[in-house]
Amino acid sequence: MFTFKRFSILMITAVITVSAVAAQSEMTVEESYLQHSIEIMIIRETARASSREQKFVALGFIGDAIERGNKSDDIRQTLDYLSREGRRSVAMESGRVVNNFPDVRRESAKFLGMIGTEEARRTLLDICLFENEPMVLQEAITSLGDIGTNDNNETVKIIVSVVSRFDNLNPDNLMAIATIDAFEKIAKKNNGLHSREAIELLARISEGHYIRPVQERARQLLADLRSYGS
Numbered sequence: 001m002f003t004f005k006r007f008s009i010l011m012i013t014a015v016i017t018v019s020a021v022a023a024q025s026e027m028t029v030e031e032s033y034l035q036h037s038i039e040i041m042i043i044r045e046t047a048r049a050s051s052r053e054q055k056f057v058a059l060g061f062i063g064d065a066i067e068r069g070n071k072s073d074d075i076r077q078t079l080d081y082l083s084r085e086g087r088r089s090v091a092m093e094s095g096r097v098v099n100n101f102p103d104v105r106r107e108s109a110k111f112l113g114m115i116g117t118e119e120a121r122r123t124l125l126d127i128c129l130f131e132n133e134p135m136v137l138q139e140a141i142t143s144l145g146d147i148g149t150n151d152n153n154e155t156v157k158i159i160v161s162v163v164s165r166f167d168n169l170n171p172d173n174l175m176a177i178a179t180i181d182a183f184e185k186i187a188k189k190n191n192g193l194h195s196r197e198a199i200e201l202l203a204r205i206s207e208g209h210y211i212r213p214v215q216e217r218a219r220q221l222l223a224d225l226r227s228y229g230s
Contacts (some may be wrong), residue, residue: 113143
């Protein structure tokens with residue numbers, strides 16, 4: 001079980017190690033590896049704490065690591081773990097879910113898009129399949145657009161399936177905008193949007209129960225997509 005005392009020990013160890021390394025003009029390969037290993041250990045342990053607050057501490061560490069260029073699979077695996085909290089990994093106490101943190105899952109989806117690997121894309125697709133919170137799905141769709149990979153139209157088909165869940169009964173303007181933006185990015189990276197389902201969805205958004213700016217944005221993308229066939 002993760003405790004504050006254990007976290008404090010990890011942090012003190014990390015500070016001592018990093019300070020020692022910083023005192024030298026250049027890090028050796030071994031020192032660099034040690035620094036990386038300690039950072040990953042702290043991220044992993046903090047992410048597995050039970051509280052929402054500690055999970056956000058882990059996400060803060062992850063954001064710093066990604067900003068420095070650390071997009072390792074260890075980071076991606078931790079984000080995968082955090083993206084499951086309360087959905088595919090459920091903790092119960094007295095008959096209620098105690099680890100349902102949609103904002104944690106949303107931040108995880110955002111950082112997965114910044115990592116941008118195929119493994120990150122697979123995790124994002126899983127989020128789309130199992131998630132039910134619109135704000136998490138919006139972020140996952142945005143990240144899938146940022147990555148842009150769409151082999152066999154897999155990414156587009158899953159995005160369409162997500163939006164279709166809400167389209168008839170509870171249209172979500174923010175999700176629609178995220179989808180339009182994602183489709184535009186995917187089209188740019190793949191020389192067009194070669195998906196009948198995507199075109200049909202854009203047409204539904206342009207005529208459906210969405211606010212006018214969203215409808216107009218969908219119409220504009222439909223018009224822009226014609227240029228790829230010319």
